[in-house]
Amino acid sequence: MNFNKHLEDIKTYEAGKPIELVVREYGIEPKDIIKLASNENPCGCSPKVMDAVGTILSKMALYPDDSMINLKASLAARYSVESQNVIIGSGSDQVIEFLIHAKAHAGSKILMNSITFAMYEIYSKHVGAQVIRTTSQEHNMDEFYKLYLEEKPEIIFICTPNNPTGDALDAQKIYDFLAKIDNDTLVVVDAAYMEYALYKDAKKGINVKELIQKHSNVIYLGTFSKAYGLGGMRVGYGVADAKVIKELSKLRPPFNITTLSLEAATVALSDEEFVQKSVALNLEQMKRYEEFAKEQKIDIINSYTxxxxFCFDSRFNSSKIATALLQKGMIVRDLSSYQKNAIRVTVGTHEQNSRFFELFKILLQS
Known part of the structure; x- marks a missing residue:
């Protein structure tokens, strides 16, 4: 059987290994497994969300509100824009898929950082587009602009804070870059981890209203999977000029967000106290990771997520370290598939992090 030829060069995206699979493969009790691989919120979600979802379980037999009026209105209010400036996706990665299918085609060029979110490339290859990458590990906007002039891409992806490295751009660098880009080039500012970055450094924060008012070719992406603790609900969004949203909406399938997800996201957005508690805990625990790296003389990327x-020299192998940790019930993300000798570790609770330091230190000294 023949399939679309564009699929030949696409590697399947590998999500973080689930706890259930580790139980089956290694015979470890679920209670003894700690998952620090998928950047989930260790605080869970807001108690208000759990209460709200519980009250609408009887509606599961009904299709959700496809207008998503309440969630769109809440997001519009958050960013001081209009509901027509907002699109909702099953995770922000679905919005990324809409963007690429709306703008790119076979022969198009799509510019992105050398190391960044894998789905940019995967969705680009869905349509036969050519992926152009920078050489710099961190977003170097001078190099981005040079490649923009040389390659004339249809779409540019800026991931800030960047996944899977954790570095982030000052907002002013993004504004300066956008001022030099023509209006027919779509620029995607993927800010899935912005709540963490903004708490750590106000200079990373982006004024979304100003962004889309000044630049009709820019879309800002956010998600409820990280700081809001709703990874299992799969809700993301894009904020852009109404004309952009109108075109993207033509690609959105009906009822792409569940009734429970809509309710959860809407209520989560109203509980700012929970979000601030989560990002504060994260920064507090992040400092422990920084101290640990310094003590063990291992390079660590300054993270805003x-x-x-953790970046290793030739003494260590990220795949071997990730596997050894896995055998002890500690799930982290090996970044060798990104051609990087490094592991990515989600900042967990105090207890989870202490267990990671204990196991990791043993491996480093063995």
Whole structure:
């Protein structure tokens, strides 16, 4: 059987290994497994969300509100824009898929950082587009602009804070870059971890209203999977000029968000106290990772997210370390598939992090 030829060069995205699989493969009791691989919120979600979802379980037999009026209105209010400036996706990665299918085609060029979110490339290859990458590990906007002039890409992806490395750009660098880009080039500012970055450094924060008012070719992406603790609900969103949203909406399938997900996201957005508690805990625990890296003389990328990236020299092998940790019930993310000798570790609770330091230190000294 023949399939679309564009699929030949696509590697399947590998999500973080689930606890259930580790139980089956290694015979470890679920209670003894700690998952620090998928950047989930160790605080869970807001108690208000759990209460709200419980009250609408009887509606599961009904299709959700496809207008998503309440969630769109809440997001519009958050960013001081209009509901027509908002699109909701099953995770922000679905919005990324809409963007690429709306703008790119076979022969198009899509510019992104050398190391960044894998789905940019995967969705680009869905349509036969050519992926152009920088050489710099961190987002170097001078190099981005040079490649923009040389390659004339249809779409540019800026991931800040960047996944899977954790570094982030000052907002002013993004504004300066956008001022030089033509209006027909779509620029995607993927800010899935912005709540963490903004708490750590106000200079990383992006004024979304100003962004889309000044630049009709820019879309800002956010998610409820990280700081809001709703990874299992799969809700993401894009904020852009109404004309952009109108075109993207043509690609959105009906009822792409469940009734429970809509309710959860809407209530989560109203509980700012929970979010602030989560990001504060994250920064507090992040400092422990920084101290640990310094003590063990391991390079660590300054992170503005809820994860840290340990970078190894030739003494260590990231795949071997990740596997050894896994055998002890500690799930982390090996970054060798990104051609990087590094592991990414989600910042967990105090107890989870202490267990990681204990196991990791043993491995480093063995």
């Amino acid at each position: 809820n994860f840290v990236t």
